[in-house]
Amino acid sequence: MATERLTEDLLLLVRLLRPSRHTDMTPQQYWLLRHLRYSGPQSIGELAQALGITTGSATVACKRLEKAGLITRERQAEDERVVQVALTEPGRTQIDEVLQQRRKSLTHLLQVLDEPEQQELQRLIERLLDAAEAQGFGEMEKK
Template sequence: MATERLTEDLLLLTRLLRPSRHTDMTQQQYWLLRHLRCSGPQNIGELAQALGITTGSATVACKRLEKAGLITRTRQAEDERVVQVSLTDTGRTQIDAVRQQRRESLTHLLQVLDEPEQQELQRLVERLLDAAEAQGFGEMKKNDRHH
């Protein structure tokens, strides 16, 4: 019963902190831009795999982001079926701004906890992240934690 309540509370917290509260971009667009920001240019297939979505979904999201001027899509000369996706300067600026807004919101929220409570929460979150990584949740990599 306690696990169910904790699960629901954590889901509520993630909804409160989601990118769409800070911008017009969807969660999928946020994570796509964030992934490009952390990993650099990638082709559509690599993006889709990293985000756990279909290549069709990645293509649609990339077309919208390209229209908004946040990414560029370039067909590879050696194989025109392969489309390389890169952040534009505008995309980099926007994803950095959204990430900063999210950090500020969470920092403000964490101020209700005193220092020992924050340290305990940090320890528990690290355990959850380690477990998620060990179980292969979302192909998370340890270096993604700090980007």
């Protein structure tokens, strides 16, 4: 019973901290830009695999982001089937601003906890992240 309530509360917290709440980009576009920010240019196929979406969905998201000037798409000369995607400077600036806003919001929220509570929360989160990594929960980015 306690685990069920904790699960629901954590899901609610995740929804409250969702990046799309303060921007007009979709969560999928946010994660795509964020992935490019930390991983560098990648093919559509690599992006789709990293994000757990279809190549068709990645292509649609990339077309929208390219139209907004946040990424570039370039066919590779050696294999025209491969489309390389890279962040533009405006894309880098936008994702950095969204990340900064998320950090600011979370820092503000954490201020309700005193120092020992924050330390305990940090210890527990590290345990959960270690368990998630050990169980193979996708690419773990500790940034």
